[in-house]
Amino acid sequence: MDHKHPENLFAIVAPGLEAICARELAGLGMADLEVVPGGIGFIGRLADLYRANLRLRTASRVVVRFARFRCRAFPDLYRAAARLPWGRFLRSDTPVHCRVTSRNSRLIHTGRIAETLQAAIGHALGQEVAPVDAGGQLLLARVVDDIVELSIDSSGELLHRRGYRTSVAAAPLRESLAAGVLGLLDWDGGEPLADPLCGTGTFLLEGALLAAGRVPGLQRQFAFMHWPGYRAGLWEQLCSEARREERLCPVAISGGDADAGALAAADANLARAGLVSDVVLHHLPLAAQPVHSGSGLVVCNPPYGKRLTTDEPMEDYFAGLGRELRRAYPRWRKALLCPDPRLARATGLPLRNVAELDNGGLKVFLYATD
Numbered sequence: 088m089d090h091k092h093p094e095n096l097f098a099i100v101a102p103g104l105e106a107i108c109a110r111e112l113a114g115l116g117m118a119d120l121e122v123v124p125g126g127i128g129f130i131g132r133l134a135d136l137y138r139a140n141l142r143l144r145t146a147s148r149v150v151v152r153f154a155r156f157r158c159r160a161f162p163d164l165y166r167a168a169a170r171l172p173w174g175r176f177l178r179s180d181t182p183v184h185c186r187v188t189s190r191n192s193r194l195i196h197t198g199r200i201a202e203t204l205q206a207a208i209g210h211a212l213g214q215e216v217a218p219v220d221a222g223g224q225l226l227l228a229r230v231v232d233d234i235v236e237l238s239i240d241s242s243g244e245l246l247h248r249r250g251y252r253t254s255v256a257a258a259p260l261r262e263s264l265a266a267g268v269l270g271l272l273d274w275d276g277g278e279p280l281a282d283p284l285c286g287t288g289t290f291l292l293e294g295a296l297l298a299a300g301r302v303p304g305l306q307r308q309f310a311f312m313h314w315p316g317y318r319a320g321l322w323e324q325l326c327s328e329a330r331r332e333e334r335l336c337p338v339a340i341s342g343g344d345a346d347a348g349a350l351a352a353a354d355a356n357l358a359r360a361g362l363v364s365d366v367v368l369h370h371l372p373l374a375a376q377p378v379h380s381g382s383g384l385v386v387c388n389p390p391y392g393k394r395l396t397t398d399e400p401m402e403d404y405f406a407g408l409g410r411e412l413r414r415a416y417p418r419w420r421k422a423l424l425c426p427d428p429r430l431a432r433a434t435g436l437p438l439r440n441v442a443e444l445d446n447g448g449l450k451v452f453l454y455a456t457d
């Protein structure tokens with residue numbers, strides 16, 4: 088990809104986060120946004136692609152949609168693919184991981200589509216390309232109604248892997264989901280934030296990054312860094328610009344957990360992100376949390392009995408959760424993730440359903456008070 092010409096770019100997002108990611112892209116000044124289920128198309132140059140990877144908090148990856156053609160036979164697929172300018176993205180020794188989906192099309196055998204594309208790329212680059220099942224450069228091939236669409240992934244590891252949350256505990260949230268939840272709740276770093284069931288601290292980390300003007304991609308590598316035309320100077324310039332926007336976290340951010348291991352993980356993750364002094368952690372059960380005066384947003388991802396269980400029946404646990412949230416955060420907005428409307432009702436809180444989301448393959452609802 089060269090730096091002058093606009094390309095069709097696409098930010099892939101988890102279900103339910105499309106509108107929030109579109110808001111982020113609009114905030115970055117990206118043009119011609121087209122929101123569809125699963126992502127947002129936009130037009131951008133190389134610098135926009137780098138900036139999207141560096142700054143987007145809610146996207147899973149950003150791809151370049153670089154070819155689209157009608158095709159109904161394998162020899163035609165080979166010929167069309169062999170003519171494409173693969174050298175913009177691949178070195179002759181780059182292993183390629185081809186991920187194919189096909190629907191309602193003559194070309195239906197996804198394994199053979201991948202083999203044909205690999206062979207065509209090898210022909211174009213003058214050297215056989217090593218196929219890999221993971222790692223390597225990801226190529227997405229989507230065939231729908233005999234239209235082949237090829238996209239090159241620019242992100243590499245999924246964007247929720249920011250590089251600092253390496254200490255884990257049970258059932259952590261993806262960072263992109265936590266950032267999306269904060270966006271859906273219109274939390275912009277202007278009021279206090281708390282998560283008294285913080286686990287590894289994902290809501291707190293994402294909140295502190297946002298409030299401190301810290302972009303999420305500064306500490307990691309991206310697939311585009313291995314492309315032949317990678318412009319390290321441009322990347323450095325964008326990183327320097329982002330660093331100049333950093334400020335001291337202007338609001339109180341606090342969390343707690345009853346589990347010492349989870350809290351130690353949260354502490355270690357905050358330390359790696361350089362946010363220890365911005366977030367106050369308490370090793371306390373929610374019932375022992377002091378009363379928080381004033382207002383703010385308290386958000387949590389409680390156990391729902393799927394991956395994490397509780398000692399008491401789930402409905403009783405949620406009734407206690409609602410009671411304790413009201414006691415410890417009387418005038419704060421309250422929000423929680425939960426897969427079951429009955430459990431949300433059991434809290435006794437005046438919750439409305441804000442969004443339907445996907446938490447690691449499990450459908451969950453985001454509930455919040457007004």
Ligand SMILES: C[S@@+](CC[C@H](N)C(=O)[O-])C[C@H]1O[C@@H](n2cnc3c(N)ncnc32)[C@H](O)[C@@H]1O
Binds near residue numbers: 261285286289
């Ligand atoms: C699903 S995990 C939260 C995961 C977290 N959002 C993350 O991204 O890592 C639920 C957490 O709530 C904590 N927890 C459950 N009930 C609690 C209570 N009454 N008081 C404090 N912590 C509690 C558990 O120890 C667990 O770490």
